[in-house]
Amino acid sequence: MPKSQGRALDRKKLLADPILVAAIIGIFLFLFLFILYPLAILLTDSVVVEKNINGTTLKTIGFANFIKIFKMTNFRHAISNTLWLGLISGIGSTVIGFLFAYVDSYVDVGSKIVKKLFGVVSILPVVSPPFVLSLSAILLFGRTGVITRGLFNMNNTQLYGWRGIALVQILTFFPVCYMMLKGLLKNIDPSLEEAARNMGAGRFKVFQTVTFPLLLPGIGNAFLVSFIESVADFANPMIIGGNFDTLATSIYLQLTGAYDKSGATAMAVVLLVISMGLFILEKYWLERKSVATLTGKATRGRAAITDSSVRIPLVTICTLLTVFVISMYILVPFGSLFKIWGRDYHLSLKWYEYIFKNKGYRVFTDSMLLSAIASPITAFLSMIIAYLVVKRKFFAKGFMEFVAMLAMAVPGTVLGVGFIRGYNSGLFHSGILSGLYGTGAILVIVFIVRSLPIGTRSGIAALRQIDRSIEEAAYDMGADSAKVFQTVTLPLIKESFISGLVTTFVRSITAISAIILLVTPKYLLITVRINEHAEKGNYGIACAYATILIVITYVAITIMNFVLGKLGTSKPTKEV
Structure with a gap:
């Protein structure tokens, strides 16, 4: 049989290459130890119930931990709060993201500066910590805010709660929806819409019957992505949430405030089930539907809308939102330079001096x-x-890809609880690898796990563009798999490699939700310090830390763009 013979030949090739076999085993071991194992322990420990009978601790299997947390009024409120917040943030992010994408792709903006500002808005959430907008919102609309106290002399503010969280989440997540929908809009063939116009349909009718139906799966995808981000968000609800509890903050407080490990584990499982369900829905239903609906690329350029009745209101709304978002980011450096926010606006470097006098360099x-x-x-x-x-055929290849992408669906706090439960007493509570807990190595591993899905997706996209015959030629010359990967494959995907390198650095240095439960006084991290000072109301210090962090990430991305620009252009050769 041709298929069976092909499989036998692939198996023979695989077993004949010990380096390739070792790489596959090593990758599966890493994925098992640091992704599957913490989640499996989390699920197992959530159904293990400890009972003290006559001084002896007995362990039984049951759902007592879940019954206990669902009896808590605060936890039930946290679930409804999380889903409500996800709905509001998802709708708001998708609507604003779609508006920006439509204006960018369909409308004659009329100004290169405005176009560049749109690009700035799309990159700002990448180079900034996840809670910068929360700091800005407090500086503007908080109890001592410029607008609430300075302009209107208001003592009470509605910022702390779901309204404030929704505001900062929408402003943080809408650029992601903008970039997703922008690509889809540019791929719609303009001849489809022009055909409807030629049949006598008005502009709104064309949008309603042609453009919107083609985009519907993509819009659903963007909504779910922002919904998942909102559900998993820890930093913004922690800083600006007030008494409004979400699942992510409830897990943290249950573990660090109530010291209830079993309760925190059960809460983490509930959040994991919600996020995994959304992830599977987005990846295996909406993504496939989007690909089937929008195929190929536009055959030619689209004539931009110049009608003033459409162009002026849409461009004005997007420009005002852009200026507002950029102003909020700019406010953070100003917040670090004022002596006392809300009282003394004289410029000073006192907060930077404070940082570096208090172990700032070590942070x-x-x-x-x-x-x-x-x-x-x-x-x-x-x-x-x-x-x-x-590039390779082997058993469980699809499983490897799924597990590598799994961390994308796991909220940071859930992963943190999984690592605590999995490595606090060693592997399977045996003491093996217990020395990992509380060290810098476990923080590095968490950084790797959190960024692995993005790097893997980028690498897969790059490798699918490389013809198989290029590598086969190297094999025919006698090179083994390690040599082929080092000398042929890696140089061809160097752009993706460097991009993954810098993306991991940026994501790691701005991470908080996954490490807040794992960090110890042995290591001082910027995001943890920002969170500590923001909770205490030391906004000047928090803004100073955040400003330096933004500068570090911006420099890293600038270096990446410079290196990629150099790699992308070949040097001119001299003719002899």
Whole structure:
């Protein structure tokens, strides 16, 4: 049989290459130890009930932990709060993201500066910590805010609660929806819409009957992505939430405030089930539907809308939103320079002096060192996984890809609880690898796990564009798999490798939800310090830390763009 013979030949080739076999085993071992195992322990411990009978602790299987947490009024409120917030943030982010994408793709903006500002808005959430907008919102609309106290002399503010969280989440997540929908809009063939116009349909009718139906799966995808981000968000609800509890903050408080490990574990499982359900819905239903609906690319350019009745209101709304978002980001550096926010607006460097007199150098060196260690390891691992998935045939290849992408669906707080339960007493509570807990190594591993899906997706996309015959030629010359990967494959995907390197660094140095439960006084990290000072109301210090962090990430991305620009252009050769 041709198929069976092909499988036998692939198996023979695989077993004849010990380096390839070792790479597959090593990758599966890493994925098992640091993704599957913490989640499995989390699920197992959530149904293990400890009972003390006559001084002896007995363990039984049951749902007592879940019954206990669902009896808590605060936890039931946290579930409804989380879903409500996800709905509001998802709708708001998708609507604003779609508006920006439509204006960028369909409307004659009329100004290159405005176009560049749209680009700035799309990159700002990448180079900034996840809670910068929360700090800005407090500086503007908080109890001592410029607008609430300075302009209107208001003592009470509605900022702290679901309204404030929804505001900052929408402004943080809508650029992601904008970039997703922008690509889909540019791929719609303009001849479809022009055909409807030629049949006598008005502009709104064309949008209603042609453009919107084609985009509907993509809009659903963007909504679910922002919904998942909102459900998993920890930093913004922690800083600006007030008494409005979400699942992510409830897990943290149950573990650090109530010292209830079993309750926190059960809560983490509930959040994991919600996020995994949304992830599976987005990945295996809406993504496939989007690909089937929008195929190929536009055959030619689209004539931009110049009608003033359409152009002026849409461009004005987007420009005002852009200026507002950029102003909120700019407000953070100003917040770090004022002596006392809300009282004394004289410029001063006192908060920066405070930072560096109080172990500031160590905060930045620890954060940069751990992120710098995680970056090359993540980039290399993700490229190997992508290479194995795309270029090699072996048993459980699809499973490897699924597990590598799984961390994308796991909220940071859930992963943190999983690592605590999994490694606090060692592997399977045996004491093996218990020395990992509380060290910098476990923080580096969490950074790797959190960034692995992005690097893997980037590598898979790059490798699918490389013809198989290029590598086969190297094999025919006698090179083994390691040599082919090092000398042929990696140079061809160097752009994706460098992009993954810098993306991991940026994501690691700005991470908080996954490490807040794992960090110890041994390591001082920037995001943890920002969170601590923001909770205490020391907004000047928090803004100073955040400003330096933004500068670090912006410099890292600038270096990446410079290097990629150099790699993308070939040097001119002299004719002899």
